[in-house]
Amino acid sequence: MFKVLVSDPISDQGIQQLVDAPDIIVEKKPGLSEDELVSIIGEYDALLVRSQTTVTEKILEAGKKLKVVGRAGVGVDNINLEAATKLGVIVINAPDGNTITTCEHTFAMMMALARHIPQAYKKTTEGTWDRKSFLGVELRNKTLGVLGMGRIGSEVAKRAKAFGMNIMGYDPFLTEERAQQQGITLATVDEIVRNADFMTVHTPLTPETKHMISKAQFEVMKRGMRIINCARGGIIDEGALVEAIDTGIVAGAAFDVFEAEPPAADHPFLNHPKIIVTPHLGASTIEAQENVAIDVSEQVLHILRDEPFMNAVNMPPIPAEVRKVLEPYFELGEKLGTFIAQSTEGAVEDITVSYSGELSEVDTQPLTRYIVRGVLSHYLGKDTVNVVNSMHIAKQRSVNIVVNKSRAAHTFTNLVTVTLRTNKETRSAAGTLLAGYGARIVQIDNYNIDLTPVGHFILISHNDKPGIIGRVGTLLGSNDVNIATMQVGRQDEGGSAIMVLRVDKGTPKEVLKQLTDLPELLTAKEVIL
Numbered sequence: 001m002f003k004v005l006v007s008d009p010i011s012d013q014g015i016q017q018l019v020d021a022p023d024i025i026v027e028k029k030p031g032l033s034e035d036e037l038v039s040i041i042g043e044y045d046a047l048l049v050r051s052q053t054t055v056t057e058k059i060l061e062a063g064k065k066l067k068v069v070g071r072a073g074v075g076v077d078n079i080n081l082e083a084a085t086k087l088g089v090i091v092i093n094a095p096d097g098n099t100i101t102t103c104e105h106t107f108a109m110m111m112a113l114a115r116h117i118p119q120a121y122k123k124t125t126e127g128t129w130d131r132k133s134f135l136g137v138e139l140r141n142k143t144l145g146v147l148g149m150g151r152i153g154s155e156v157a158k159r160a161k162a163f164g165m166n167i168m169g170y171d172p173f174l175t176e177e178r179a180q181q182q183g184i185t186l187a188t189v190d191e192i193v194r195n196a197d198f199m200t201v202h203t204p205l206t207p208e209t210k211h212m213i214s215k216a217q218f219e220v221m222k223r224g225m226r227i228i229n230c231a232r233g234g235i236i237d238e239g240a241l242v243e244a245i246d247t248g249i250v251a252g253a254a255f256d257v258f259e260a261e262p263p264a265a266d267h268p269f270l271n272h273p274k275i276i277v278t279p280h281l282g283a284s285t286i287e288a289q290e291n292v293a294i295d296v297s298e299q300v301l302h303i304l305r306d307e308p309f310m311n312a313v314n315m316p317p318i319p320a321e322v323r324k325v326l327e328p329y330f331e332l333g334e335k336l337g338t339f340i341a342q343s344t345e346g347a348v349e350d351i352t353v354s355y356s357g358e359l360s361e362v363d364t365q366p367l368t369r370y371i372v373r374g375v376l377s378h379y380l381g382k383d384t385v386n387v388v389n390s391m392h393i394a395k396q397r398s399v400n401i402v403v404n405k406s407r408a409a410h411t412f413t414n415l416v417t418v419t420l421r422t423n424k425e426t427r428s429a430a431g432t433l434l435a436g437y438g439a440r441i442v443q444i445d446n447y448n449i450d451l452t453p454v455g456h457f458i459l460i461s462h463n464d465k466p467g468i469i470g471r472v473g474t475l476l477g478s479n480d481v482n483i484a485t486m487q488v489g490r491q492d493e494g495g496s497a498i499m500v501l502r503v504d505k506g507t508p509k510e511v512l513k514q515l516t517d518l519p520e521l522l523t524a525k526e527v528i529l
């Protein structure tokens with residue numbers, strides 16, 4: 001049974017799949033302090049948050065069973081990613097579910113700003129019929145500068161075109177070609193600042209984007225610009241903005257987010273006649289909240305059940321086309337890792353992974369993480385090593401990871417070979433996926449075999465001498481270990497050979513010892529896959 005703690009208000013419909021899952025207990029405890037979270041987090045396998053809960057290193061350290069922190073939304077600046085990675089806690093988000101909603105909120109803010117709607121509403125409901133003070137501007141034919149042309153920025157640009165606006169966009173990933181396809185003008189921040197009538201920011205808050213619009217930009221800014229921030233507080237320098245409004249450079253601003261949330265009661269935005277504000281409502285629609293909660297719940301379930309998952313933010317993203325090629329190999333990769341670790345004596349020095357065939361054409365790094373996890377979890381436990389921290393742990397323990405690639409396909413379309421070198425020996429195992437038959441281990445050291453990697457095995461190294469197979473069979477039979485299948489491989493007649501026995505259950509240690517006492521038998525290892 002896995003326990004999931006929901007510490008922020010998250011859509012009930014969205015987390016229904018977790019509530020319904022027979023192996024999950026969901027507990028909702030919104031509004032806890034850091035200390036309260038620290039005192040209870042040790043019981044939970046997963047933590048689900050929005051932006052209110054600050055997931056600190058202290059909380060992560062106290063989460064001894066914690067496998068995943070799920071963020072029902074985009075921004076993960078409330079989660080200590082470095083600590084999570086170090087501790088092997090996977091952090092996932094729901095990057096797509098609130099894009100349209102936030103884009104629409106940006107538009108609502110832009111129109112409210114252009115037409116003074118909040119200010120006019122306030123005055124009218126206070127009993128003053130004032131039509132003079134609220135002369136607005138049209139959006140049509142105005143230039144909109146978009147800083148950050150990711151998911152939300154691109155949707156904003158799309159809608160702005162329908163309003164007859166000209167769009168200038170800046171994003172480090174925006175190329176001239178893509179800008180042309182989107183019907184926008186690729187520009188620098190400086191060009192946007194000097195030319196736009198409206199400017200909206202849609203970047204994450206990073207050391208690079210913090211105060212990217214500050215005093216220097218306001219000094220050269222087109223007079224009368226209107227500015228919208230529905231991304232993150234701090235991208236625009238709040239103090240410098242107020243000064244730019246008060247000195248007539250900026251005509252008005254609409255902010256959904258603040259450098260500190262909630263803002264202090266005397267925050268200069270709160271009573272400023274030219275600044276309109278909402279309390280971080282960008283993602284707050286029924287649809288978006290359901291979408292993000294569904295997405296994050298689905299991935300949390302996968303992680304808790306040790307199944308392949310998406311949207312981890314503390315490991316590099318896997319492009320869809322690469323995921324399609326690699327995902328079928330994740331389980332096999334991890335099994336090859338665990339197989340080789342169980343088969344090899346000694347302290348690990350390096351792990352060499354060779355990819356041949358079509359696999360060699362994609363970025364195989366995500367698959368390597370599974371393989372390394374398979375190897376290291378044999379020594380450190382599955383709970384300690386996961387695909388987020390496997391490479392980090394390998395580095396920490398000075399285990400070299402070497403990756404080779406070769407286009408040559410040999411007998412199989414794809415072949416993954418894992419070689420483990422320890423201070424005592426070097427062994428390797430290779431596997432593939434056979435169409436219609438699934439995962440197979442097809443080579444151990446230099447011996448060809450054909451093994452479905454599931455169940456209990458005994459891996460024996462011996463000298464190829466008459467009678468040895470019979471003696472192994474008799475010994476196991478007399479110890480009530482039933483052999484389901486047996487495969488034997490040898491290089492040369494009378495030379496070294498291996499035997500792989502699939503047995504119905506675990507083999508007691510003393511039986512393995514008796515096996516190694518047989519003449520001509522060199523080693524006998526139990527492998528459980």
Ligand SMILES: NC(=O)c1ccc[n+]([C@@H]2O[C@H](COP(=O)([O-])OP(=O)(O)OC[C@H]3O[C@@H](n4cnc5c(N)ncnc54)[C@H](O)[C@@H]3O)[C@@H](O)[C@H]2O)c1
Nearest residue numbers: 074075102148149150151152171202203204230231282283
């Ligand atoms: N107000 C809300 O409730 C709300 C809701 C959803 C998202 N957000 C925030 O909106 C922002 C954008 O979200 P998204 O889903 O579009 O993210 P995204 O990752 O799709 O887009 C962000 C874009 O910013 C670009 N970028 C990074 N550094 C930049 C820089 N220095 N200059 C210009 N561009 C830069 C990136 O290349 C990327 O394309 C995030 O900060 C997110 O947390 C806020």
Ligand SMILES: O=C(O)[C@H](O)COP(=O)(O)O
Nearest residue numbers: 050051052073074075283
């Ligand atoms: O990054 C996000 O997804 C938004 O800021 C939404 O945050 P929220 O889930 O706290 O509304």
